[in-house]
Amino acid sequence: MLKKALLLSLLTLSLTANSCWSSLEVSNFAQDEFSDYARFSIKDAITCEPLEGVLIKLGENIYKTDKNGQIKVPLPDTTIDKRVSIKMRKKGYIAADEKVMTVFGSYWNNLFLMSKDLPLESTRIVLSWGSSPQDLDLHLISNTTHISYRHTRSISGEMKLDRDAKRGYGPETITAKNLKKNDTYKVVIYKYTSGGNINDKGQVRIYANSRLNKIIRLPNTQSRCIEVASIHDNKITYQTKVLDDSICRK
Secondary structure (H helix, E strand, O other): OHHHHHHHHHHHHHHHHOOOHHHHHHHHHHHHHHHHEEEEEEEOOOOEEEOOOOOOOOOOOEEEEOOOEEEEEEEEOOOOOOOEEEEEEEOOEEOOEEEEEEEEEEOOOEEEEEEOOOOOEEEEEEEEEOOOOOOEEEEHHHHHHHHOEEEEEEEOOEEEEEEEOOOOOOOOEEEOOOOOEEEEEEEEEEEEEOEEEEEEEEEEEEEEEEEEEEEOOOOOOOOOEEEEEEEEOEEEEEEEEOOHHHHHOO
């Protein structure tokens, strides 16, 4: 019970800064677990609106989210830490197959984002992370364009920063339409604030060809500016490179 109380306390303290979930919501989720069930919440990756009617397969069990974009599930019947598959489906949204971590007989991650369907030629990039660093920035950089908090939209309007989070967790989201075939686009993460380091609590989800193409877990690094993927001729290459800080500050 002490371990569970400690976990719930950490969850409540850490998630209140999340722009998609209010402190009241997080507090209610924490209280639920003292009633031997957990609450999962699914929201839109751009608007943060709750998603009703999402079909969810968690392990072998199937659920559907209510009008608040939530489901209630029994707590894991074991205190052994493990990863459980979760599959999320909703008409008009890209299917998402991910993993849920169980810790101390509870679910560590129970807040999820889904992306609306995209045209085949469009790409969406979603960055999420933990409480530290406080501010990570998502960049999409080519020879002709640099999308970030400084330049939120390309001149043509076909690339834009949909969300900019400044208090931890994210999401930060960039949507790009009709990427030029002759250009190479770098997906870059920049640690804007001075405290903390980029770490493996951060994830980048890349949606392309109307599907969730890849979930990238960020490395533990003291570098402030890193490339995690590149896109050329609609082909995505996943690799981590340390870049000079000046590239991210442009």
